[in-house]
Amino acid sequence: MRALAGPAMLLVIVGGFAISRMTSTEKAPSREFTELELAGADDDHTGSCYSLSTVLIANRAYNNASRTWTKPRDDAWTLLLDAVVQGHGGPVRWFQEFTFEKHAEQVRLVHVKASENLDSGLEHNIDELLEAPKTLQSTPVDRCLAPGATGYLFVPRR
């Protein structure tokens, strides 16, 4: 009887871990998702040459906001940036919510929700998101490292 106690305990621990892994929900997108190239705002969804993770890291301005990822459906993730800013009338909530969706080898910004005074247009937000990696000359995705590579609003490094 005693000889079985050890393996039984091990079984309980392994089983508990497996159940917790199966029932827990993902809290952020996988690396596979964030390493995809962000599509541009044009009709052809031309690749921007920057991965989603590069774009998010380059936009360090968001550091003052709290970030929450949620998964609205398969192959899509929503990032909520939430903060409180001091206005002349008192503290006001500032938020931006971006929904990104995977399309083949790209990730596209498909929906934006934002505080009243902010623009929630897709084109405007894509251009704004790409501004930081462009200015910082962040590292582009592999396909844009080759000379002559093109991308949406992409300016190759000299």
Place this chain on the structure above:
Amino acid sequence: MRFTLFAAMLLVACGPLTGCSRSLSTRDVGEFIDKADDAARKRFAPDICALRGKDFTLHVNFQGHEKRIAPTELEMSRKLFCREAGEFSKLQQYRLERKSIDIRLATDRKTASVKAQYVETMPYYEPGTVPQTPYDFFDWQIVESLDESVVGVEDGELVFLSTRSDASQTLVPKNQITLPWD
């Protein structure tokens, strides 16, 4: 030996249940509010945050010093509240005074509602400006608020479950108040 083991297992199993069935007293809640006020005075975000429940929400109605501008209204989740508590720690001069407190226990004594009036005094940094030093302000802001909170037990500890705050701000010239640095 077997009995000791059984007793220990029973104790472990009942531990969380005692937390759930904990019956509140006015004294418990009063001490909890004192602790929360002290944490706010120290402006140490982890301590402030630890006193808020997992699903804590803060609803604020704030009348700014310019009375012609309508009050702002905002709702904060625990996550956002804790982030703001971190910002709060940047203040180097701050005073919190509690003017009144009224504690009412729910009939089942599992939760209590607390009404408390506060006056906070701190530097007023003009919105849109980036102060280079903590001295870069011309006025103190005095925020008078009436907070209505619900407190209850979560994981065996008393926490705020929600707070509604009605606050009003006035400005006083810097030279009229002296606050120590801490």
